[in-house]
Amino acid sequence: MASSTSYLHISGISVDFSKSGQNIESAELRLRDEQRLFGPDLGSEETFHETFVPPMKLSRGDRFSLGLLCKRPFPWENQRQDIDFDTEEVFRTCDTHEKHGQAIIIITAQAERTASSSEESLLRPTKDEIFEMCPRFRILVIGKSGVGKSSLINKAFGVNTLVSDERRGETDINTEFISEQNDKFVLHESKGFEPGEGDNLEIVQQFIQQRRQMMVLKYQVHAVWLCFEISRTGGRVLETDTERFLKLKRDGELGDIPVVVALTKYDKFIDHVEHTLDYSPLKGWNEDAVEKYINQTLEAERDVFTRRVQEAAGSDIPYATVSTKDVHKDMIAHLIEITEERVRQHVASEASVLAGVAQLVDPKLNIMTSIEVDKRRDWDALASTAAFKGKTVQACLEVLHTNMIHVWNIHDPHHYLDSKEFKALVVDLVDKLDIGSIANPNRNM
Structure with missing residues (x-):
């Protein structure tokens, strides 16, 4: 991660206890004086996932930890465990994968950089701004x-x-x-x-x-x-x-x-x-x-x-x-x-976007909403090429990908559509289209 990164937006966390043998009742992510409590996914007692709206803001040197309330068989009472995260590691990778025993913890974060120009901020997915407002x-x-x-x-x-x-x-x-x-x-x-x-x-x-x-x-x-x-x-x-x-x-x-x-x-x-x-x-x-x-x-x-x-x-x-x-x-x-x-x-237009996102019966409206979100910033910037100049193909696709999968609001409890494997498949698909090779996702636009 470049040194220009001033802080991160912590947008989500996933915890998988399926191989740990632990019986977890609830989890709490703590950042300074802020806490976000969350529980197991629907239909599962072994996987936890939470998306934070608005995201939690992490600065370098902050105390950042996960508290777990573990169920214990009688006669022991519930016991709390605390896991402290290495803040520098989170800044270095953004997507942090940690193992605590057999538990797997994935933290999803997005860097907020000190922009050298107004173009830099244009790579932030538009849906982030809309979802924060509504x-x-x-x-x-x-x-x-x-x-x-x-x-x-x-x-x-x-x-x-x-x-x-x-x-x-x-x-x-x-x-x-x-x-x-x-x-x-x-x-x-x-x-x-x-x-x-x-x-x-x-x-x-x-x-x-x-x-x-x-x-x-x-x-x-x-x-x-x-x-x-x-x-x-x-x-x-x-x-x-x-x-x-x-x-x-x-x-x-x-x-x-x-x-x-x-x-x-x-x-x-x-x-x-x-x-x-x-x-x-x-x-x-x-x-x-x-x-x-x-x-x-x-x-x-x-x-x-x-x-x-x-x-x-x-x-x-x-x-x-x-x-x-x-x-x-x-x-x-x-x-x-x-x-x-x-x-x-x-x-408000932001509320109308969420009306389109929330409904799951009208694909035509999903398409129109997706186009509306992208037109607000990303496609206009892409058409002018100025905002995407010097940005990698991967970074550009990341913006469009994020907008689309969240606007379509597909029920994806295991987060396959957000996975690196799925994003790699998208890049591979685009590479096969007649727009010139993008086999190297780190190549600049």
Whole structure:
């Protein structure tokens, strides 16, 4: 490591106890007076991994250690072990591999150099800056029990377990739910606006107002999904307090936080229409004609319902019809796209990037978000060549690689995509393309 390195950003740590025989309950990384506590990976008691957002800042000479809380069989109590790291070794290699007995510890760090020009800082991955400002997409989901809130969240953000199963009892809107399967979104949940329960409208309004006053983007609410089940015509479409909530939004009382109406359980609506449809006039029709008639009936009944929703919501509050069935996954993608667009327009571009990163149902949005992140700095710099002049091919690819794999938010608990082996394969692949040989990754651009 060059002497110009002034300090390091410690962005993550991985610990593998599978061959050590140790039974570790928790771990704590300590840097000066700062501590980061973390536990075992989902589905494993032998591997620990934690990504630090924001990164921990390590200077030369700092006390840097890992504390382990080890479980002991009865009658011994839990015992703490401390592992001190060689700071100079961390500075020398950045990616530090240490063995403590049979345990393997990997520290991931990124050098912060004293730049000789503004070009040097351009090699820092853009996603680092975005994730520091807004590490998670924060969403509030409102809806009565049974309307499909949990199923919608789990489908949209690619988690298998019901998010709301982590806590039973009364819903607390201030509780933050973060899934171990996808930590790029944080959920706040509220029950719907039940008849005669006006308190919940006030609770939701106060919560949104409090979050609006927070100056830091990552603590603000970035979007609200108001969920209720699409139904056949007849009867009241919206409860009184739901209409009042939409009016608060129309009148500007809730500020710029995007509200999107999600009409859930469209598949159930289809089943109900088909099962109650009078088929007697269709006798003698061919199969295509019958299917066309059914589809027209479905669209007509849906349009009647959605027009009534639009009347209550107004033109500035969009809606999307959704189903969590795989055959209708494009509907959830549409909901995500509407939400991301509104967040970009009314909240912040960084929050819209995290909306694209957090969702795991719309590959098109992943592609657009990845391009957006790279265009912010890296591709523009690459096109001009000035910012990459004198930089190694490896350094340039590292920036693009880091942006892409983190923006795509692929569940990679073993961190294969961040491994040196995978990066070597990427370099080898690029070398085979018709851009001239880069077989030497240390060659300058």
